[in-house]
Amino acid sequence: MSNGARRGGKTTREAIFAAALALAAERGITATTMDDIAARAGVAKGSLYYNFSSKDQLFDALLELELSELSARLASAREGLRGRAAIRALVEAVLQAMQEEPDLARVLVTEIFRDDRSWVRTVAVAREGFLSAFQVSCEEAAADVGHPLRNAAIVSAGVFGSALLIGLEWLLRGAQTPRGELVEQVAGDLAAVLG
Amino acid sequence: MSNGARRGGKTTREAIFAAALALAAERGITATTMDDIAARAGVAKGSLYYNFSSKDQLFDALLELELSELSARLASAREGLRGRAAIRALVEAVLQAMQEEPDLARVLVTEIFRDDRSWVRTVAVAREGFLSAFQVSCEEAAADVGHPLRNAAIVSAGVFGSALLIGLEWLLRGAQTPRGELVEQVAGDLAAVLG
DNA sequence: GTCTATAGGCTGATAGAC
DNA sequence: GTCTATCAGCCTATAGAC
Structure with a gap:
């Protein structure tokens, strides 16, 4: 097949990524x-090494792809909002991402605190992007209620x-409470408890 | 040497645990x-298998020991306190544990979300213990301000x-702000931001 | 582009001397 | 109790046919 071969609607690369993510989430x-x-993935091992130069490079590419999609989702969730509304939208977007891609969530949580892997930089960049989105909105929210953050x-x-x-x-x-409702409830409850 | 051999003040078992924890935190x-x-650890591999039946059992024993110490610390931090004061004491105890044993913190974070390992039950039990300590105090704090939690x-x-x-x-x-001050500041800031 | 076959190194675990 | 020596299996990566 020419470049971009397909197996059941997926390119070989996509099938490899899907299999790698599912397995990494499990173990x-x-x-x-x-x-x-x-x-x-339903391919031969040789095809893995045709598409990627090594196991590390495979996972680096996978994480880079998934993290950039996640960053885009968070950015668009915050779009047009500021302060508390932006924070709630960001939290809701995080919940949505975890619900839709639990495998990715699990892999990220377990890899995000490691510092000896070849993909550290990829993950660190994403981590800082997420945190800075939250930070801008937190500073706005604090300013809005006249309580500057230290x-x-x-x-x-x-x-x-x-x-x-x-x-x-x-x-x-079981994700019973709808996302929007949950965020609204829990934000209020947390504020009351932390006082 | 008789049972409980010592190497530089540590029993062989302790030396093995220390080495295993440090390495697991790194990679x-x-x-x-x-x-x-x-x-x-400065011992021969045979000694590992004399003290533990397998690699999995070694880490299970290590995690069980560390987690029970951590549970005891959290329990004693909360002792005699209720509501918001108890929450703050718990958070401060978590910060102290992370500061004093960063290796343990890192290993726990990366292992706590896995569900295929032989020590899942050990970790799950501890996780639920931590959360229930927080939950009791949160319910007290909410009741104290007339805001029952949903x-x-x-x-x-x-x-x-x-x-x-x-x-x-x-x-x-760099853990610059002292723990007590940090907890007080951040609790207030979070409440203001989440509103 | 994808396959099969195989090389070469590392890893968990055991046996037996001291 | 601790050591050294060793094995059998598995894992990454490569070579070469199709």
């Missing part, structure tokens, strides 16, 4: 072998951390 | 080999998540 990247990926970077990390664990707990419980 | 458990652990489990997960990412960001920036 972690290190424990995922090239044989596993080839088998799940430690904006740490506060926005806190908001991001809430969003992550709230998402995990929510998914664990 | 993850899967990527840490028994040869690495033996070399860093989703206590999710809200307490949110508080725990804040504590985790706040701790990471704080450590990343």
Whole structure:
């Protein structure tokens, strides 16, 4: 087949990515072998090395693709909004992403704190992008209520951390409450509790 | 040597645990080999298998030990306190643990979301213990301000998540602000921002 | 572009001396 | 209890046919 071969509607590259992401979510990247990926993708191992120069490079490319899509989603969620409304939209976008791509969420959480891998830079850049989006909105929200932040970077990390664990707990419980409602409820509850 | 042999003040078992934890923090458990652990601990590989039946069992024992110590610390931090004061004490205890044992923090974060390992139950039990400590205090705090929680489990997960990412960001920036001050500041800032 | 076959290195685990 | 020596299996990566 010519470049961009298709298998059941997917290019070979896409099939490889899908298999690699699913397996990495199940057992972690290190424990995922090239044989596993080839088998799940329905291609031969040789095709993996035709499309990617190594296992590390495969996962670096996969993470870069997924992270750039995620960044775009967060950016568009915040578009046209500011302050508290923007924060709520960002949190809701995080929840939506976790719900729609739980495999990606799991891989990111387990890889985002590692610093010895070849894709550290890819992940670090994305992490900072997420946090800075939250930080801008947090500073706006604080200014809006006349309460300037002393430690904006740490506060926005806190908001991001809430969003992550709230998402995990929510998914664990079957994601019953609708996203918008959940964000509204929990934001109010957290403010009351932290006072 | 008789049972409980010592190497530089540590029993062999302790030396093995210390080496295993440090290596797992650097590269993850899967990527840490028994040869690495033996070399860093200054013992022969045979001694690893004399003290533990397998690599999985070694890490299960390590995590169980560390998690039970962590649980005890959180429980004693909350002792005699309720509501907001208890929440602040819990968050501060989390920050202290992350500061004093960054290796453990990193390993826990990366392993806590995996569900295919032999130590899942060990980690899951600890996770639920942490969250329920937060949940009790959150419900008290909410009741104290006449704002009953609609989703206590999710809200307490949110508080725990804040504590985790706040701790990471704080450590990343050199842990300059003293813990107590940081918790007080950030709790107020978060409440203002989330409104 | 995709396949099969195979090389070469590393890893978990065991056996047996001391 | 701790050591050294060694094995059997698995994993990344390459070579070459089609």
